[in-house]
Amino acid sequence: MATSDVRLLAGRQLGLITRAQLRALGISRWRVRNQLAAERWVERSSTVISTFTGSMSRDQLMWLGVLQGGPRALVGGLTAAEVHGLANWHRETITVLVPYGDDIQEPIDGIDFVRTRKAIDSFRSTSSELPLMRLEPAALMWAAQERSDRTSQGILAALVQQRLTTPESLAAWLRDLKPLRKAPLFRGALAEMSEGAQSLSEMELRRLCRRFGIARPAQQTKRRDSDGRVRYTDCEWPLPDGRLLVLEIDGGFHMEVEHWEDDLARQRALSAPDRVIIRCTTREIRDEPQRLVRDLQRLGVPKAA
Structure with a gap:
């Protein structure tokens, strides 16, 4: 009975069991010692024993x-x-x-x-x-x-x-x-x-807007691309001339070829005559905020109300 209880408890713990648990199940230290000596069990620490040999998974x-x-x-x-x-x-x-x-x-x-x-x-x-x-x-x-x-x-x-x-x-x-x-x-x-920011870069952009006094963008806006797929844009500003400025923020992983090509295809699919799509990197938001703000203002992003 004790053996089946050990097997059941160790199974729930992915093959691991403590010496205290073994004692509570009626397994003597001599029997534990014999299992270890026979190399059927392995001492993983002074407290924990595995009922299997070999390396352990994560x-x-x-x-x-x-x-x-x-x-x-x-x-x-x-x-x-x-x-x-x-x-x-x-x-x-x-x-x-x-x-x-x-x-x-x-x-x-x-x-x-x-x-x-x-x-x-x-x-x-x-x-x-x-x-x-x-x-x-x-x-x-x-x-x-x-x-x-x-x-x-x-x-x-x-x-x-x-x-x-x-x-x-x-x-x-x-x-x-x-x-x-x-x-x-x-x-x-x-x-x-x-309020809509879903990444650290989007939060930093909101802070940049407050710092430089430009209008805060709408974030994670739901759009359908030219194929009818639902997309979420990072940042959007309505411009005085009726167009929409969309800013997509690229992290470091966007530099990988597969992501870069996916982003290009996404930008094409989201583009429209009344929608201007531009890109920036998280590094620019952090290290070159004045340059980014200047470009946004040049494209028509208004000052904050």
């Missing part, structure tokens, strides 16, 4: 981290966001959140144990067998510790842009997590996202 490393971290440990940070579906923000190191004061027997290569004084029991996701933080607190707490303000805001914008959460949900969690570093910065960014 999912199994997450289980190793939470089992090593203790019964209240949760996969957190960008690792949790990745499990929830966030794309293009991969970090090789796995983040595990543990309550402050809980004992971690030893460090493990590739796993970052982050201590917190916050009551993390309410952060646990109910959608996963893996002890996993909910998306919003995982991202906000990671962003609060990130050195770069641009990166901190960028992760929140990516979550909204990829439709994994909403500005309103993030704002609600921001209130629940207080005190939290960078909270004023996050509140401002989330307010801009609620």
